[in-house]
Amino acid sequence: MITSTVSSKPQPASNSKVCIIGAGNFGSCLASHLGDSENDVFMWAREVELINHFNLHHRNPLYLTEHDFPQSITAIGPELPDKEFIAKMDVLLFAIPTQFLRTNLKYIRDNLDLNNLPLLIFVNKGIEVGTHALTLEIIVDTCGPEIAKAATFISGPSFAKEIVDRQPTSVSVASFTESEAQKAANLFHQPHFRCYTGGDPIGIELSGALKNVYAIASGMSDGLGFQNNTRAMIITRGLAELTCIGTAYGASPLTFLGLSGVGDLFLTCSSSNSRNYTVGYRLGKGESLEEIMKTLGSVAEGVSTTKAVKKVIEELGINAPIATAVYEVLYEGKDTKVAVRELMELPPSRELDLPPTAGGPARRLLTKLGMDSSDLDLLMHPRL
Numbered sequence: 485m486i487t488s489t490v491s492s493k494p495q496p497a498s499n500s501k502v503c504i505i506g507a508g509n510f511g512s513c514l515a516s517h518l519g520d521s522e523n524d525v526f527m528w529a530r531e532v533e534l535i536n537h538f539n540l541h542h543r544n545p546l547y548l549t550e551h552d553f554p555q556s557i558t559a560i561g562p563e564l565p566d567k568e569f570i571a572k573m574d575v576l577l578f579a580i581p582t583q584f585l586r587t588n589l590k591y592i593r594d595n596l597d598l599n600n601l602p603l604l605i606f607v608n609k610g611i612e613v614g615t616h617a618l619t620l621e622i623i624v625d626t627c628g629p630e631i632a633k634a635a636t637f638i639s640g641p642s643f644a645k646e647i648v649d650r651q652p653t654s655v656s657v658a659s660f661t662e663s664e665a666q667k668a669a670n671l672f673h674q675p676h677f678r679c680y681t682g683g684d685p686i687g688i689e690l691s692g693a694l695k696n697v698y699a700i701a702s703g704m705s706d707g708l709g710f711q712n713n714t715r716a717m718i719i720t721r722g723l724a725e726l727t728c729i730g731t732a733y734g735a736s737p738l739t740f741l742g743l744s745g746v747g748d749l750f751l752t753c754s755s756s757n758s759r760n761y762t763v764g765y766r767l768g769k770g771e772s773l774e775e776i777m778k779t780l781g782s783v784a785e786g787v788s789t790t791k792a793v794k795k796v797i798e799e800l801g802i803n804a805p806i807a808t809a810v811y812e813v814l815y816e817g818k819d820t821k822v823a824v825r826e827l828m829e830l831p832p833s834r835e836l837d838l839p840p841t842a843g844g845p846a847r848r849l850l851t852k853l854g855m856d857s858s859d860l861d862l863l864m865h866p867r868l
């Protein structure tokens with residue numbers, strides 16, 4: 485396992501000071517989860533009305549509106565936390581959509597002290613449009629390699645609403661710095677919430693981002709009126725595509741069999757509680773993407789990620805027909821029924837073929853992180 489040279493704080497115990505950047509469905513869900521176990525939680529929001537309402541009523545007026553939040557949470561904002569505030573935090577957790585992360589990190593970078601770094605956790609599931617960068621790369625670009633190596637990623641089948649209802653849930657937690665992943669796992673662990681640690685942050689990031697694209701495909705199929713066989717086909721072929729893209733990228737194929745991979749793929753492809761599934765379902769019913777986006781009321785990362793994935797697939801020279809079909813429906817106006825017919829008319833092919841040459845994008849990312857090619861072997865064959 486690779487280690488970072490930043491000097492991070494010791495294991496946060498309960499009574500840790502946690503600052504969550506983002507007060508949407510997942511940010512406020514995690515604030516509630518961590519507030520439940522006696523941490524001092526500060527939840528940053530952009531919306532002044534949300535902050536005032538939350539501090540008065542311990543309810544979020546915009547997201548998870550029925551939930552009573554623990555008294556130990558204080559809403560802060562709309563200015564991002566300053567250096568003095570961050571210096572007091574044991575944990576800084578980012579729960580905002582991927583497309584807004586770079587701007588916010590650029591600001592926060594100047595307020596981070598490398599000699600007294602809080603545990604940094606990222607839970608967003610997407611790929612940046614334009615750069616097609618993973619979150620790890622956004623962190624290297626904005627905060628430098630040492631902070632990126634210490635960053636920890638949490639991903640897996642975890643609807644916000646079900647976590648606050650204390651439904652038994654498990655997630656994957658990965659970092660290049662094992663001790664940071666372990667700290668995050670200990671922090672989040674509760675009787676209804678289990679964490680499994682691993683050393684393939686690139687793999688868990690790719691699975692979290694890509695499953696959203698297949699959730700759109702699955703929703704589309706259900707919206708068109710197809711039934712269980714078709715959904716099972718999309719989930720299974722989606723897993724094959726996802727594993728193929730991820731392996732060519734430089735992640736471990738085994739990661740895609742974990743909670744962040746098949747676990748989250750299965751969840752979001754089969755539930756109308758998923759926003760990405762819902763986007764697909766409504767497209768299948770004939771609504772326009774524009775109308776859906778205007779009325780969804782919450783982020784569906786798969787919509788922007790599909791654009792970035794198209795670039796990744798092209799660069800890798802990978803055949804990913806389902807992701808390509810989703811792109812054509814979302815961005816080239818292809819009719820959903822035509823997309824399905826074309827997919828079904830593809831010639832027979834081998835069921836599972838992992839790409840022979842692997843690892844270009846991951847190798848470039850590791851170079852940015854100051855790691856070498858032997859680290860890629862570690863990444864592709866990690867101790868999961």
Ligand SMILES: NC(=O)C1=CN([C@@H]2O[C@H](COP(=O)(O)OP(=O)(O)OC[C@H]3O[C@@H](n4cnc5c(N)ncnc54)[C@H](O)[C@@H]3O)[C@@H](O)[C@H]2O)C=CC1
Pocket residue numbers: 506507508509510511529530531547579580581582584588607608609610642643644645781782783785
């Ligand atoms: N909702 C869920 O069950 C889960 C969500 N996630 C991931 O967490 C991330 C956040 O998702 P949600 O909280 O569900 O989204 P949401 O749509 O419920 O909330 C988005 C939050 O981001 C904030 N935001 C919007 N634009 C911003 C900007 N320019 N700068 C800073 N903040 C901005 C909004 O004010 C809001 O607080 C996404 O990447 C999502 O895929 C991951 C696991 C589960």
Ligand SMILES: O=C(CO)COP(=O)(O)O
Pocket residue numbers: 609640641642643644696699748751752757758759760761783784785
């Ligand atoms: O990632 C999620 C649950 O694990 C949430 O999925 P949606 O963003 O599609 O709602």
